[in-house]
Amino acid sequence: MDLAQKNVVYLGGFGGIGQKVCAELLGRQLKALAVFDLLPNEQLLSEWQSKYPQTQTFYEKVDITKRSDLEAAYKAAAAKMSQFDVVVNGMGLMNDRMLLPTIEINLTGVIHSSLIALDYMDRTKGGQGGQIVNISSVAGLEPTAIMAIYSAAKHGVTAFTRALAHDFYFLRTGVAFVTICPGFTDTSLLHDLGDKTTFDIEAPKVYDRVKRQSAEVCAQNLVKAIELNKNAAVWLLDVGELKQLEMPVMWTPVLQD
Numbered sequence: 001m002d003l004a005q006k007n008v009v010y011l012g013g014f015g016g017i018g019q020k021v022c023a024e025l026l027g028r029q030l031k032a033l034a035v036f037d038l039l040p041n042e043q044l045l046s047e048w049q050s051k052y053p054q055t056q057t058f059y060e061k062v063d064i065t066k067r068s069d070l071e072a073a074y075k076a077a078a079a080k081m082s083q084f085d086v087v088v089n090g091m092g093l094m095n096d097r098m099l100l101p102t103i104e105i106n107l108t109g110v111i112h113s114s115l116i117a118l119d120y121m122d123r124t125k126g127g128q129g130g131q132i133v134n135i136s137s138v139a140g141l142e143p144t145a146i147m148a149i150y151s152a153a154k155h156g157v158t159a160f161t162r163a164l165a166h167d168f169y170f171l172r173t174g175v176a177f178v179t180i181c182p183g184f185t186d187t188s189l190l191h192d193l194g195d196k197t198t199f200d201i202e203a204p205k206v207y208d209r210v211k212r213q214s215a216e217v218c219a220q221n222l223v224k225a226i227e228l229n230k231n232a233a234v235w236l237l238d239v240g241e242l243k244q245l246e247m248p249v250m251w252t253p254v255l256q257d
C-alpha cells in the first residue's frame, strides 16, 4: 500500500510507540491523520502540523473503554475524511494489578474500535475497504508468566484479529486485518515492571535481561508492515527486525459424514 494521500486513524498515537509511528507515517505524505488518544498532546500535534502542512492532522479525545467515545470520535473523523484507509489500534496498558482496565483497554477496546471502523470501511456497506492493524505483543504469542492478565488480553487480540482476517470476511469487506507483535520496546510501558506483575512476588531475573529495541526502529518496521498490507499476516517486530510468523495449526474440525 502506497501511503501517500491516504487517510489514517491511529489510536494511542501519542504513546511511546504511537508517536514514532505517526511521525513515520507523516513522512509518507498522508492526506489526513486522526490521532485518537486519552489525553491531548498540543505540543506534539502542533509540531506535526507545522512540519507536515500537506497532511490534515487532528486529535479526537477517546477513552477506549467507552464505546460512546469511540463512536463519537469515528463520527467526527469521518466528517473530515472521505474514507479510512488504515486504522491502527495501538493503545495499551500493561499493569496486571488492574484486571478490568487491562482487559478493557487491551482487548475489549480493540474489539469495539475494530468493529466500528469496519462498519465505515466495509465494501458491502458503502465503504472502500482498507486495512485494520491491531497491536498485540509477544505476550499475545507466548504465555507470559509475570503478566498473565496482559498476556491473556493480548492473546485475545491476536485471535480476534486473525479470525476477522478470514477470507470469509475479507473477500466481502475488502478490509485486511493485520496483527502486530512487538517485542520489548523502550517506552514507559516497561517502567516499574516489578510493581505491575500479576502477583506481588519477585519476578524471575530473566525479564530484566531481555534485549529491548527502540520505539523508532519498532515504528519503522510497523510502517513497513502496513505498506506490505498482507491480510491475516502476524508480524513479529523484535530486536529491530520485522518477520512474518508462520502460525501453527493445532486443531482442524473433524467433519461429520
Ligand SMILES: NC(=O)c1ccc[n+]([C@@H]2O[C@H](COP(=O)([O-])OP(=O)(O)OC[C@H]3O[C@@H](n4cnc5c(N)ncnc54)[C@H](O)[C@@H]3O)[C@@H](O)[C@H]2O)c1
Binding pocket: 012, 013, 014, 015, 016, 017, 018, 036, 037, 038, 039, 062, 063, 064, 065, 089, 090, 091, 092, 093, 094, 105, 135, 136, 137, 138, 181, 182, 183, 184, 185, 186, 187, 188, 189, 190
Ligand atoms: N513497549 C513494549 O515493550 C510493547 C511490547 C509489545 C506490545 N506493546 C504494545 O504496543 C502498544 C503501544 O505501547 P507503548 O509501549 O507505546 O505504550 P505507552 O504506554 O507509551 O502508550 C500507550 C498508549 O495507550 C493510550 N491509552 C492508555 N489507556 C487508554 C485509554 N483508556 N483510552 C485511550 N487510550 C489509552 C495512552 O494514552 C498511550 O497513548 C500497546 O498496545 C502495547 O501493549 C508494547
